[in-house]
Amino acid sequence: MFRENVAALIKCNNMFLACNRTDHNMWQNVQGGVEKFDKSLRHAIIRETVEELGVKEEDFKITYQSKFWRRYYFPKEILKRDRFKGNLGQEQMWFLLELNDIKSIHLEKSAGEFKKVKLLNIGEFLSIYSEWKLASFYDFCREINLIKE
Template sequence: MFRQNVAALIKFKDKYVACFRSDHSTWQNVQGGIEDSDKSPLKAIIRETKEELGLEENDFKIIYQSKYWRRYFFPKEILKKERFKGNIGQEQLWFLIELKNFNSINLEKSVGEFQKVDLFDIERFLETYSKWKKPGFYDFCRELGVIKY
């Protein structure tokens, strides 16, 4: 079974917010499972953005929702984690979010999933992105037209 999940590519000016994980030292974006309390994937990505970056809803604007869900499989080390028990991977719905002010990110108000954030151009973000999650991210970037290859 695939766990339902939302993910966000967060844009600030001509760069994208890259988040460095606290637990397995890889760069990725805001993402997370859709919880029973979420009324929709849109509500889930708003919650995740607030939880993971310490942002308030008025600090960002959702400007696009992907046309379809994307799947990836968990590597063996992730399959061992209790919170993912019974799932072989995640099915993600992606969003493009525009951040109004990069300095509004406050990791001290977040849940601690990320130890730092930075602004990357899309090519650098793709190069450094978590290997097993990269195909879905790459595909969403192609859907947006931010990459052509």
């Protein structure tokens, strides 16, 4: 079984927001599980962005939603966590968001998932991205033409 999840690639000033996790020191995007109370996938990604970055909804906008879901498998150390029991990994719906200003991020007001953020070009971001989630992220970047092959 795969846990339903939303993920956001966040663009700001022609760069992309990389988020460094507090629990395992990996770089990734804003993402999170879709909850029963979420009215839609768009509602879920707005909620996750507000919770994880300490921003207000008016600080960003959704500019694109992926055409399809992507899956990745959890590594063994993640599978041991209670909140992921019964799941092999996550099935993600990706969104592209535009953040008005990086100064609108207030991690001290967030849920505490990230300890720092930085803006990178897409190549730099891909080079430091959490390895076990990378294929999903890379594939979304291809869908929105950030990577040419």
